[in-house]
Every structure is written in structure tokens, then in C-alpha cells.
Amino acid sequence: MTLVYDGPQIAARLKARSLCMQAHNACLSFGDVDSKFPSACPNAVHFWGVDAEPTAEELEAIIVEYRSRNARRFFLHLSPTLHSSAQATFLKKAGLQIFRGTGYPTLVRPPSPVTPTDLTSSLSVREIDAEDVPRFRDAICDVYEQPADKVAFLDDVGTEGARHFLAFKDDTPVAGAILYVSAGLGYLTNARTHTAHRRQGAQTLLINARLEAGLEMGCDLFCSETLYLLKTSLANLQRADFTVAYDKIVWEWRGMK
Numbered sequence: 001m002t003l004v005y006d007g008p009q010i011a012a013r014l015k016a017r018s019l020c021m022q023a024h025n026a027c028l029s030f031g032d033v034d035s036k037f038p039s040a041c042p043n044a045v046h047f048w049g050v051d052a053e054p055t056a057e058e059l060e061a062i063i064v065e066y067r068s069r070n071a072r073r074f075f076l077h078l079s080p081t082l083h084s085s086a087q088a089t090f091l092k093k094a095g096l097q098i099f100r101g102t103g104y105p106t107l108v109r110p111p112s113p114v115t116p117t118d119l120t121s122s123l124s125v126r127e128i129d130a131e132d133v134p135r136f137r138d139a140i141c142d143v144y145e146q147p148a149d150k151v152a153f154l155d156d157v158g159t160e161g162a163r164h165f166l167a168f169k170d171d172t173p174v175a176g177a178i179l180y181v182s183a184g185l186g187y188l189t190n191a192r193t194h195t196a197h198r199r200q201g202a203q204t205l206l207i208n209a210r211l212e213a214g215l216e217m218g219c220d221l222f223c224s225e226t227l228y229l230l231k232t233s234l235a236n237l238q239r240a241d242f243t244v245a246y247d248k249i250v251w252e253w254r255g256m257k
Helices: 007-017 056-068 084-093 130-144 202-216 231-239
Strands: 021-023 026-029 044-046 073-078 104-109 124-128 162-169 172-182 185-193 221-225 243-254
Touching: 007 104, 007 172, 007 185, 007 221, 007 243, 026 056, 056 084, 073 084, 104 231, 124 130, 124 202, 130 172, 130 185, 162 202, 172 202, 185 202, 202 231
Parallel strands: 044 073, 185 221
Antiparallel strands: 021 026, 026 044, 073 243, 104 221, 104 243, 124 162, 162 172, 172 185
8 A cells, every 4th residue: 555645744644643732833842851862852842844834933932942941952853844944944043953863763654454473472462441550550660660650651541542552471561552543643652661571572562453453443544753773663663564754853952051
């Protein structure tokens, strides 16, 4: 099946489903943690200029937002738009620099049937709802290596459009992942496997389970994001018929010292 979506169209659909604060023609997220790596820094801007032509005034307003929160830095993840040359000019004039680390691909998959895996695994996959959370909370925290109040997987279990899946070894969760469905778009995210149970096929099983669920809900496009540095993650998606639609160009703003 041939995809009929181009980069700006895909980015626009992703922006529409974003749960981040939408302001200044972009999606903004905030946090107290500072990291020199975009994937670990909660202060991030996505989808600037996807819906409308961007302006230098919008970029200045975004910078003011982060300065007002005493952020040391934020990363602007630039998705493809019809205005890329103008954006680059604005970003350079505002003092932002391109991040020179690993690449950030966005992958897509058409709503074709899921190819059965020939993987032999001792793990099983189940979807959970809010009633299951008390029983599995501690194990989920072990998988994500965070206390419960910092585990995003637990934030919206059972809410509309959010499907939460766990891979189990016997009756113990050893991996998790989420499928978000909005306006026909199935977004695969928040995948994590306990370190002691990696390379056992957990994420392959979780990808397939989420694709099956999305197809049942009528998704016409699936999307996921990863890093080229995460070779296993990228390979798992590509084996499930995902292809790279575009690479985001990441810019860094450094402010508070």
C-alpha cells in the first residue's frame, strides 16, 4: 500500500493529536530537568509553523516563555513545513544552533494487515485498564525505572483514545507501551522494557498488539518516533513495515546559565 501523505501533512496530523500546550503556532512542553540531549530534555518545542506561516515574533514569544520559567535551554524539533527556509533564518538570527547529535526520525505505516511474527517468545501481551493499575503499579515503575508520579505510562490509563499494553513474563509486567488514537491516526509511543528482559521479543509483540488494536479502531495511518541511536527500536519498527517519513531537524536554545 502506498502512502499518500507528505511530510507537512503527517506533521499536521501529529500536531493535532499533541497533548502539549499549544501556543505561538507550536506545541510547547516544560519541565525542571535540564539535559544536553533533546530526547531527555522536557523543555521542547514541536510543530512550529506546521499550521500557519511562522514569524520571528512567534519565536521570540517562545523564547520568552522559557526564559520566564528559568529554563537553561530548550530544544526546537523542526518538522517539515512549507516554510523551512524562513524558519532557519529566524532561528539563526535568534541565536539557536542545530543539534549535531543523533538523528530523530519520524516513521509511518499504512493500515495494512499485520504480518504474523515467527518470533518464539516466553512473553505474552495484554491490554490493561484503570482497574489493573493498583495490581501492576510497582512492576510498571520497575520497568520505567521511575517513581509512580514520574511514570507517564500511568498518567492516562483508561482514558478515551489511550490504549495501554504490557508484556508479561508469567504474571509479571516486564515491558510496556501505549497506542494513542485520534482522528484516524494511531501513534505508538512510550515503549520500555525491563533491562533484565530485553532481547526477548517484548517490543515486537507490543508493536503488533498496538497495530492490531489500531486497525480494529479504523486507523488509516500509524506513526512512531525514535532515534537513530536506538538501533533496536528502529529495527523493530521497520520490521513491522514502518518507514522513515522524515527526520526532524533539532535546534538548541541556551539561555540561563
